[in-house]
Amino acid sequence: MHAHFSTKERILSAAEELFARHGFAGASLRQVTAAANVNLAAVNYHFGSKDNLINEVFRRRLDELTARRLSALQSVRETGAPSLESLLEAFVLPALNLATDRFGGSAFMRVLARAYAEHDQTLRKFLSDNYGHVLKSFAHAIQDVLPDLSKEDLYWRLDFISGALTYAMSDFGVVRRPAGRSDDEHRRHAAHEFVRFAAAGLRAP
Amino acid sequence: MHAHFSTKERILSAAEELFARHGFAGASLRQVTAAANVNLAAVNYHFGSKDNLINEVFRRRLDELTARRLSALQSVRETGAPSLESLLEAFVLPALNLATDRFGGSAFMRVLARAYAEHDQTLRKFLSDNYGHVLKSFAHAIQDVLPDLSKEDLYWRLDFISGALTYAMSDFGVVRRPAGRSDDEHRRHAAHEFVRFAAAGLRAP
DNA sequence: GTCTATAAGCCGATAGAC
């Protein structure tokens, strides 16, 4: 555990939190640098531009998220005959763990939901170029488990699942956390509910 | 079919399209008034402020959307023993028809997806105060069809479904429209796929 | 109702001292 974080890291964390709360256009570099206790000019020195700062906010978390997802997928496949539920868990749990990470990251799921809502071509291309292969790996693994599902139906359903997961992870909407349940337990429960729901949806006739 | 639209309507349509494309903070009133062929000061004259313009963009479409949804729900209930699929269709098809309406409205689903990503308290309260009762009516109708489903599970799943629907309606993600299929057919197909997926998810053990 | 003109302020980015 480090008591000190670099200027770059502090900028990234502050940007993540403020982009989650106000959006990419809505959060200014002045707000970011004030929250990070850093000089305004430091952003351009370390990141060059606001657009590039946005990309780096994604890269920091997504690199680890995809690594964890692919590693979990590998573990599940090594068991020989993975269940649909175990494949979905390999996709969902790393996102959940990131969201519950005490070093921050819960804001990142909201940033990701923003990115989904943005139809910005530049951002989409960056995401699909760098992380599209993860979705493909999971699609193949799920296809193996559901050989009777047509490729088109599979992609429709994965699309629905992605949307549902993004929104569920960023905000547990109408479902309020019961009084006696911790935030972590609430999220774990959410993941379990989600996997059951998604598995049933994928198995639809 | 009217050849003339009022200044107010032209502002609303231009705002809807630009908010969909650039977000609420990202689209300026200057862009909006230029696209609407209207003077800059007209926005403040007709709507008072940018924030209020945002609210009115929602109100214009949501009033009609909720009316159509509740009317479709009523029709389905009058058949006596509605199927889960028919209830979901009563919820999904009005949104679909709005999105395919040639008077615009396809942009509105993207605006709605933005609103989901925004965690802005003011906007959320406005939406839940004015349109929360629709979700409740559907929840009750679905509970009647699935009496064994616990209330908590029901709300979790409706939350997932809302997220998936919003995302799917605003952007058909990885599923590309086949060459020989019209945009309308593509959307209709999407709705059918979605209802099958959501019904199976709700019926999960 | 629609216009011009302008107020008052925030924006991203950078030049240049240290």
Place this chain on the structure above:
DNA sequence: GTCTATCGGCTTATAGAC
């Protein structure tokens, strides 16, 4: 690497003429 100071441009909103 970090700072101050500042540039040029864009923002929402409004006062007041027509």
